[in-house]
Amino acid sequence: MTATQIRVRDPKARKPWTPSQIVLTLLGVAVSVVFMAPLAWALFTSLKSETEAVAVPTHWLPKDWTTQAWKAIFETGNITNWFVNSVVVSVCVTAVVLLVSSLAGYGFARTEFRGKKPLMGLVMAGLMISPAVLGVPLFTTVQQMGMVDTYWGMILPQCAPAAMVYILYKFFQGIPRELEEAAFIDGAGRWRVFFTIVLPLSRPSLAAVGIFTFIASWNNFLWPYMVTNNPDLMTMPNGIATVMNSYGIQWAQLMAGGLMAGLPLIIVFVFFQRQIVAGVAHTGLAGQ
C-alpha cells in the first residue's frame, strides 16, 4: 500500500499492468481500430488512382501509391477558395458569437433592466429554433434583406445561438458578487468590471463556447447550402457535397477533399483536447 502510494507520487513512474488494465486496453484498441477504419479507408482511397479506387474486388492499401488525387483537387477544383471561405465564415461567426453572447449572458445574469424576465424566456424558447426547423422562412427573410449569395447572409444568421448565451449566463451566475462589488466601490463602471474582472475569469467557458461555435460553423452544411448557389462563395462541406458530386463522383478526389475539410479541426482538437474536455465540464453542460 505504502509502496504504491510513493510510486504514484513520482510523475515518471508508470502504473503497473494489472490483468484488468490489459483486458481494458485491448478492448480499447479493438474499438479504436473500428472507429479509425473509415478514416484510414478514406486516406488510402485518396492515395489510389481513380481507376484503382473503383476496382473490384476492393482492397485496403493502394497497389500504386499516387498523390494524383491530391494534386487534382488543388489544380482543377475550387478547393482553396472553399477553404478560405470556410475560414472567413467560421472565424467571423466565432468572433461575433463570443462577443454578443458573453455580453448578453452577463446582462441577463448580473444586471437589472425592464423586461429582463420575458426577454430571457424568449431566448430560452429560441433554443428550440434552428435553421432546420425554420429554413424556408429564414431564407425568405434573408432574401428580403438582399443577403442571398453574400458573406453577410452566410455569417449573420449563424450568430444568434441561444444555447451559447444560456451556457455563459449559467457561468456568470456562479461568479461571486463580492468580486464585482469590490470593484464598484473602487469606482469601476459596469463595462470596466465586465472586461477586466468577469471576462478573464471566464476563460475556460469562453474557450468552450468558442471551440464549439467554431466546430459547428466550420461543419455547417444546411445553411450555406440554402443561402448560396455560387461555387465561389461555398464553404468546404458545401462545395464538396454539391460541386464535387455533380459531375460523376471521383472517389479518390472526393476522399482527399473530405480529409482536407476535416483535418483543421482534428489538428485543433489534438492541441486543445484538455481544454475542450474541461470546457464541457466547466460550462455546466455536464452538470445539468
Add this chain to the structure above:
Amino acid sequence: MTTSAQTVFAPARAKTAAGTATVRRKQGFQHGGWFVAPFLTLFALFVIWPLLRGAYLSFTNANISGEGTSFVGLDNYREALKDPLMWDTLGHSAYFTLLVVPCITVLAFFLAMLAHHIERGKWLWRLCFFAPFLLPSTVAANLWQWLFNPGTGMINHVFGLETPWLSDKSYAMLAVVICTLWWTVGFSFLLYLAALQGIPDHLYEAAKLDGANAWHRMVHITLPMLRNITGLVVALQILASLQVFDQAVVMMDFTPGPEESTRTIVQYALEEGFTSYRVGYASAISIIFFVIIASVAVARMWLLRKREEGVR
C-alpha cells in the same frame, strides 16, 4: 462615466430607502439594456422574425418570388394534415430517432467508461472516439456512401455480404443510422466523460472499503451519479435526430432515397419551398414541425421539474 457609477452606486449600497433602489435600477437598466442589445438584435432578426414570418406565410399561398400572395386561411394546414407524404417523412424522422437515440446513448456511455478507466494513453482514446464528430456531416456521409457501395465498398467486402445498402428500401435508413452513430457519438461520449470525471473519488474508495465489487460500484454509484447527464444526452439526441437532414440527403445523392424511404421532414419542407416553390405550404410544414420540437423540449422541462420536486 466612472465617477457617476461611483456616486450612484455607493449610496445604493449604503442605504435601503426606496428612492435609492430606483436609482440603482435605473442605472442598471441603462447598462443592462446595452449588454443584451447586440445579441437581441441578431436574435430578433434571424430567429424571432423568421418564426413570425413563417407563421404568417403558412396562412398564405406565397411562392418563392413573393408575388401574387394571397391569404388562404387554414388551407395549408388542412392540406398538410391530409398529405400522406408529410406523414411519411415525419415517420422517417421518427424512425431514425427511435433507432439512433438508444444506440448512441449506450455506445457513448460504453466508450466513456473505456476512456475513463484505461490508465494509459487517455488522449489517444479521446481522439479516436471524438475525431469523427470533427468531420463535416457531408464528408462523413460521402465516406459512408463509399463504404456502403455494394460493389466497391469496404463494408460488404469485410463482412462478406452482398447487401444493396443504399438502393434497397429496407437497408437505406439503417445505413444512414450507422453513419450517424459513427459520426456523432463523440459529442455524447465527451459529455459522459466529463461527467465521469466529476464523480468524487471518495465515493468509490468508501464503497471499496465496504467490499463492493466493480459491478456494484457501477450500479450503485456510477449509474445514479450519471442520471442527469443521461437525461441531457437523450434530450439533445432526440432534438438533433428529429432534425436529421445532411447525412440522409448526401448519402442518397440529393434524392429521397430508394422508394423515398429516407426523405425526412426537414427535407420535405425544403423541397416544397425551394423545388416546388410553395413557400406558404413549406412554412405550414415547418410550423407543424416546430410545434413537435417545442413539445419535446417542453416535455423535457416538465419532467425535470417534476423530478426536482420529487427529490425535495
